[in-house]
Amino acid sequence: MILTEAKEFKAGKNYPDLTGKRVINAFFEPSTRTQYSFMVAESKLGMLPINFNVETSSVKKGESLYDTLKTFEMIGIDALVVRHPANNYFLELDKIQIPILSGGDGTGNHPTQSLLDLLTIQEEFGKFAGLKIAIVGDIRHSRVAHTNIDVMTRMGMEVSICGPEQFNDSSAPYIDYELALKEMDIIMLLRVQFERHGYDLALNRETYYEEFGLTEERVHSMKDHAIIMHPAPYNRGVEISNYAVECSKSRIMKQMHNGVYVRMAVLKRAFSE
Numbered sequence: 475m476i477l478t479e480a481k482e483f484k485a486g487k488n489y490p491d492l493t494g495k496r497v498i499n500a501f502f503e504p505s506t507r508t509q510y511s512f513m514v515a516e517s518k519l520g521m522l523p524i525n526f527n528v529e530t531s532s533v534k535k536g537e538s539l540y541d542t543l544k545t546f547e548m549i550g551i552d553a554l555v556v557r558h559p560a561n562n563y564f565l566e567l568d569k570i571q572i573p574i575l576s577g578g579d580g581t582g583n584h585p586t587q588s589l590l591d592l593l594t595i596q597e598e599f600g601k602f603a604g605l606k607i608a609i610v611g612d613i614r615h616s617r618v619a620h621t622n623i624d625v626m627t628r629m630g631m632e633v634s635i636c637g638p639e640q641f642n643d644s645s646a647p648y649i650d651y652e653l654a655l656k657e658m659d660i661i662m663l664l665r666v667q668f669e670r671h672g673y674d675l676a677l678n679r680e681t682y683y684e685e686f687g688l689t690e691e692r693v694h695s696m697k698d699h700a701i702i703m704h705p706a707p708y709n710r711g712v713e714i715s716n717y718a719v720e721c722s723k724s725r726i727m728k729q730m731h732n733g734v735y736v737r738m739a740v741l742k743r744a745f746s747e
């Protein structure tokens with residue numbers, strides 16, 4: 475349903491009218507694609523997006539997440555988009571009466587990213603069942619990996635993971651990287667989440683690139699029809715080469731573009747219930 479609507483919106487059809495609905499994009503972690511594509515989606519629907527600045531808010535005086543968001547509800551905001559570093563942050567928000575859309579929670583989930591990934595895959599292959607995907611990199615600290623492993627498995631895809639041992643959380647079967655490159659329909663790379671490690675993982679960027687970096691040579695070992703995905707931002711020269719970012723197999727730019735339309739569909743759904 476969301477994907478069908480996202481495709482309609484992408485074709486410029488059937489926009490719902492959410493004129494005048496006020497939405498606050500409350501990002502407690504840095505974000506470029508998710509935050510600004512939500513804003514573009516909101517403005518395409520006629521909504522009034524309001525950005526939230528943690529640094530100049532009462533969060534700096536120690537105000538809790540719940541008290542901050544409840545304030546927004548009381549001043550007349552119609553919906554909230556929230557990204558927060560705490561896993562399951564929404565569990566403490568059950569007394570909020572307006573829709574809360576997730577922009578990602580800690581290392582937990584990133585639902586709209588998964589939806590835009592699914593849209594990109596559907597446009598490419600026209601199906602999900604039977605497709606082979608390897609998610610490569612910092613699986614343990616990636617909310618993108620965690621949502622996609624769950625959702626893509628449920629869609630009938632064969633999901634494998636790959637990367638340095640310290641990032642393997644056994645959330646899917648492990649596959650050797652060189653084998654994955656030869657066998658997969660989709661190679662999905664992840665950014666090494668340096669900011670979430672909190673301890674020294676003894677990870678050397680050059681060694682990572684040698685072992686798991688998607689070099690031009692490795693791109694050429696992929697199947698003819700296979701594609702490269704990455705939620706971005708990417709660390710060029712760590713998990714991906716300059717060549718791979720915008721090569722003909724890359725769908726990374728398309729993922730960004732599709733993000734606007736799935737977010738429009740998610741916003742429509744939030745106001746339809």
Ligand code: NCD
Nearest residue numbers: 507508578584665705706707
């Ligand atoms: C991802 C995120 O924030 O989880 N970025 C995004 O939303 N496109 C991935 C990342 O930061 O590595």
